[in-house]
Amino acid sequence: MxxxxxxxxxxxxxxxxxxxxxxxxxxxxxxxxxxxxxxxxxxxxxxxxxxxxxxxxxxxxxxxxxxxxxxxxxxxxxxxxxxxxxxxxxxxxxxxxxxxxxxxxxxxxxxxxxxxxxxxxxxxxxxxxxxxxxxxxxxxxxxxxxxxxxxxxxxxxxxxxxxxxxxxxxxxxxxxxxxxxxxxxxxxxxxxxxxxxxxxxxxxxxxxxxxxxxxxxxxxxxxxxxxxxxxxxxxCGGKDAFIVDDDADLGAAADACLWGAMANAGQTCVGVERVYVVDAVYESFMRELSGRVSKVKAGEQYGPITMPGQVEIIKRHIDDATKAGKVITGGPGSVRAPYVDPVIVEDVPEDSPAVREETFGPTITVRRTRDAQEALSLANASSYGLGGTIFSRNARRATELARLMRSGMTAINSVISFAGVPSLPFGGIDDSGFGRIHGADGLREFARSKAIARQRFALPGMNLTSFNRGPAELERLVRLVTFLHGRRKR
Known part of the structure; x- marks a missing residue:
């Protein structure tokens, strides 16, 4: 044959x-x-x-x-x-x-x-x-x-x-x-x-x-x-959000955002797809981002779209975003299969496919928010929950935002850094899937727990797992349990 x-x-x-x-x-x-x-x-x-x-x-x-x-x-x-x-x-x-x-x-x-x-x-x-x-x-x-x-x-x-x-x-x-x-x-x-x-x-x-x-x-x-x-x-992939707080290092944030969005032609499950920037630093951040993106070229800094069928999805999202929002970089003409040039569009409606669906291409949408809390709310309003990023100089606030982000992993003042830490589990929630790889959780994911209990000696007067058990033994058990667990905590 x-x-x-x-x-x-x-x-x-x-x-x-x-x-x-x-x-x-x-x-x-x-x-x-x-x-x-x-x-x-x-x-x-x-x-x-x-x-x-x-x-x-x-x-x-x-x-x-x-x-x-x-x-x-x-x-x-x-x-x-x-x-x-x-x-x-x-x-x-x-x-x-x-x-x-x-x-x-x-x-x-x-x-x-x-x-x-x-x-x-x-x-x-x-x-x-x-x-x-x-x-x-x-x-x-x-x-x-x-x-x-x-x-x-x-x-x-x-x-x-x-x-x-x-x-x-x-x-x-x-x-x-x-x-x-x-x-x-x-x-x-x-x-x-x-x-x-x-x-x-x-x-x-x-x-x-x-x-x-x-x-x-x-x-x-x-x-x-x-x-x-x-x-x-x-x-199962994601639609990862990138939040820029009002005290962020804007140069570092723009650099990380751009790489997280465009590296591997955007074909990264934990890549940056949605960006939310606090109003106080919005204009400054956009200047940083726009200045950097002009130096990123498809076919040089990143390669082609690997799966031919993905090009049509990327094109549909770009068309949708550019009709509804304001183009900062690129547009429909950025799609020149098998390559797609960088695309940045701001003010795209949150119910747009370009914001709701995974694009898997070198494109990002950017939105101005009142504060970090609104940015977090918008970031969490997604059916996906894989990764995400917070940029802020305030370690305590950044950590709290990261904890509240509905995602399996969050990076602070870096992008996708969690993937490089072998001891950290990797995986998502909701439409991003379930289960974990990497770290101790990843090892246990591919094993079955085996519990063994061995009796070392018989407890006198407390043979509870026998039909010979009498009322006195049960009474002793009740007294012991009441002593151990019956005191209320005030």
């Missing part, structure tokens, strides 16, 4: 980067079967041995950093420098996951309380088995490895389905892993289109799915997972 293939293309040139098989449901089924066997072996190695091998994998990736960066550049179109930064961040997360898994997940004693005085209790987190990772194209290494690295460190085997736009990167990640772990296919990559990902999510032997993509696609993946009650981690 002839194997069907598909090509990955350089979005900037249209040239073929590589050809890959469209793996069928049968091929996916076989991969999951291999992963089941590999998972048992990998889990049995224990934390110390997995740590050694994952750190070796980190070294292998570092040795191939330039090669991988070039491949990311070819498949996404992003500059090699941006691809290199993505890989460096990946290495820091892989290192953290490997070094901290035992501390976070390993067996530990927990307190039993007075009622359990005769018990010894332990808690640990055990591997799930096979984890399916369905990755995106915008950060084809950093984003899926945020699940892969932590799931591997937790003792699971992985079947990775990369985006059909960046399959070569996914294939190479698995090939390089085999250099450090040659015995079993602990990390496998399957390539293909939607049918391949659907088959993977629907396999009952998969114990968890980590998905990154649109909210609409996440719902379809969840529906497939529901057939087998397979849990899912869903990271």
């Amino acid at each position: 002839t194997t069907l293939t598909f090509d990955s293309l350089n979005p900037a040139t249209g040239e073929i980067v590589g050809s890959h098989p469209k793996q069928t449901p049968d091929a996916v089924h076989e991969a999951v079967g291999r992963a089941q066997e590999a998972a048992a072996w990998w889990a049995a190695l224990g934390h110390a041995e997995r740590r050694r091998r994952l750190l070796d994998y980190k070294a292998v990736l570092a040795q191939h950093l330039k090669e991988l960066a070039e491949l990311v550049h070819q498949e996404t179109g992003k500059p090699v420098g941006d691809a290199t930064l993505e890989l460096v961040l990946t290495l820091t997360h892989l290192d953290w996951a490997a070094r901290n898994a035992q501390k976070v997940l390993g067996r530990r004693r927990v307190a039993t309380g007075m009622i359990g005085l005769n018990l010894a209790a332990t808690l640990e987190y055990l591997p799930l088995g096979v984890v399916a990772v369905i990755g995106p194209w915008n950060y084809p290494v950093f984003t899926p490895m945020g699940s892969i690295a932590y799931a591997l460190a937790a003792g699971n085997a992985i079947v990775f389905k990369p985006s059909e736009l960046t399959p070569g990167v996914g294939v190479r990640l698995a090939e390089l892993f085999a250099e450090s772990v040659p015995e079993h296919p602990v990390l496998q990559t399957v390539t293909g289109l939607g049918e391949t990902g659907a088959a993977l999510a629907a396999d009952p032997r998969v114990k968890k799915v980590a998905f990154t993509g649109s909210t609409a696609t996440a719902k379809r993946v969840m529906a497939a997972c529901a057939e087998n009650l397979t849990p899912i981690v869903a990271e």
